[in-house]
Amino acid sequence: MEPIRTPSLEITDSDGNLRARISVDPDGRVALDLADALGTVRSRVSVGADGAAGVELRSDQGRITTLLSSGAGGGSSLELLDSEGTSRASLGTWQDGSTTLTVNDGSGSRRVALGAFPDGEAGLDLIDPNGVQRVAVSDRPAGPTGITVWDSAGVLRALLAHGPEPDRNSSVEFWDATGAYRAGFGHWPNGATGSELLGTEGLVRTRHGQRPDGSTTLDFWDSLGQYRLSVGEGPEGLSSDAAWPYPQPGSS
Secondary structure: OOOOOOOOOEOOOOOOOOOEEEEEEEOOOOOEEEEEOOOOOEEEEEEEHHHOOOEEEEEOOOEEEEEEEEEOOOOOEEEOOOOOOOOEEEEEOOOOEEEEEEEEEEOOOEEEEEEOOOOOOEEEEEOOOHHHHHHHEEEEOOOOOEEEEOOOOOOOEEEEOOOOOOOOOEEEEEEEOOOOEEEEEEEOOOEEEEEEEEEOOOEEEEEEEEEEOOOOOEEEEEOOOOOEEEEEOOOOEEEEEEOOOOOOOOOO
């Protein structure tokens, strides 16, 4: 039996309505279209001249609602669209080795991004309607690993993190609306644990915690950075209101 050779083949139902079509476009893409009883194409399977393949699912209005594709050079993705044709979610693996999931709002703006990347980093980003990143949960090979929060102006305001060592062990840190570091609580690689408050001038004003030598203190500086007072218990168990020198602010 000789094969049928034609650039386009159409199949109709008993009433003559078009239900399926196989065709080759001028650009070399071959496609199979499947239509409902009203003649609206509801599904398309295609392979491009470059080898890229795709599957489209369409609404009863003929709009694409689901798109599954595989690129010619590698990578594949699944995209979901709403009834207005706006992309609302996509999941994909890409040629660079990354894998991502994104979720968009009704205007098509990205609001959530989740990904894993070739360098070992993985993260979750939350973005507000104005396109400003507000929250990041991340794990980075070189650190830090934790949660970062920005305000609506994009200014860093808070961080809960571990690493990277030797600069940080684990800490909670806060910034004001101008981006100035104002407060922190943490445990540091040198063994110190404690909290610190900074003034608007950016200088440490108060620290409370345990130093690496085992002493526990409450310390104060003035607005010029001058060390003024220490109350605590020394490493030998001695108590005092100013019995031993304290390192300069910013040192461990």
